[in-house]
Amino acid sequence: MTGASKGLGLSLVRKLIKNGYRVAATSRNIEDLKQAVGEVPEGQFLPLAVDLTQAVSIQASVSETYEQFGQIDVAVNNPICGRSVQGISSIFLQLLASLPLWAGVCMRPRSSRLWD
Template identity: 55%
Template sequence: MKTQKVWFVTGASKGLGLTLVKQLLNTGAKVAATSRSIADLKKAVDFSGDQFLPLAVNLTSEESVADAIEKTIGTFGQLDVVVNNAGYGMTGALEELSDAEARTNFDVNVFGSLNVIRKALPHLRQQQSGHIINISSVGGFYGMFPGFGIYCATKFAVDGFTEALSEEVKPFGIHATIVSPGYFRTEFLNPTSLSMPQNPIDAYKLVRDSEALHLSQIKGNQPGDPEKGASAIIKLADVENPPLHLFLGEDAYNMAYAKIDAVKRDLESWKDVTVSTGF
C-alpha cells in the first residue's frame, strides 16, 4: 500500500496555496499548512481531521519557522514535500519604491523561503529523500512588466537559488522544482496580496497604466484555473524525475519563449562583441 506523503505548505490561507491544501487533504495526504493567522487558516481550509496541522508562522523569523518544522515532524513523523508558496505582489517603479518597501518584499518572498529551506533540509538529508517546490512566477523569468520590478526581482532570486539548490541536494536524493505560474484567478491582485507604492511619482504614467490594467481588466479575468494549477503541483511529487522548471499557464509558456527568443536575438546580434573579450 502506498504511503501518503507529508506536505508542508506555506501561505495556505488563500490563493493557490489554499487550493493546494484542500486538494491534498482530499487525497488523504498529511498536510502541515502555515499562515500568519491560524484563525484565518482554519476558517479557510475548514477541515477537522488529524491529517491537517494548521500552524501560525512568521516566515521572517528563523525561530518561528524552526518551531513549525519541528511540530510537523513531531506530529507526522516525517516530512516529504515542502512548498514555499507564501509571498505577495508589489507594484511601483524602482525610483518610487523606498528601500524599506523593497526589502520587506524580499524578506517575505525570498528570505522567508530560505528560512524554510534551511530548517527543512536537515530532515530531508537525514532521510535521503524529499522534494522542495518553490512557487515563483513567470515574472521570475520574464521581467518586462513596468511597475513590477521589485516583485520580479524577488522571483528572479527564487529561480536563481532554486537552480543552485537543485544541484546541491541531488546527492541526497532530494529534488527541487521552480513552479512559475502565469496569471491565475486568485486573490493575488487584491489589496491584501498586492502592495502599492506609498509615494508614487506622477511622471511614471506607464507604471500607473500598468497598475490600472491589472486592477481593472486583468483582475477577475485571469486565464489560469487554480484547481488545475494545484493538481499540476501535486503531480510533481508523484514522478520519479520531476522537472527543475514547470511553467503553468499558456500565457506563462508564451512569455517564457518570448524571453528565450529575445535573449537569442541579443546573443547573435552582439556575438562579435561577446566573444572578442577574452585574452
C-alpha cells in the same frame, strides 16, 4: 505548505487532504487558515501560524510538524513571489534544501502570462 490560507496554496491543501495526505500548512493568521480549510479528518491537518522571516517561528513549526507527523516529505513554498529571498529566514531555505522534493510557487493575480 506556506501561504496556505488563500488562492493556490489553499486549493492545494484542500486537494491533498481530500486525497488522504497529511498536511502541515502555514499562514500568518492561523484562524484565517483554519476557517479557510474547514473541517477535516482528525490527524490529517496541522495548521501553523508562521513568520517566514523569523527563524524561531520556522523552527517551532518544523518541530511541531515532526512531532505531529514524524516526517516531512515535501515542502511547498507558496508565497516566495513578491518577497526577496533575503527576507526569508535561512532556516527555512535550509529546510527546503534538506528535503527530497520541494517546490517554490509564484502566481501573480490577474496575470495573463505564465512567465515574465
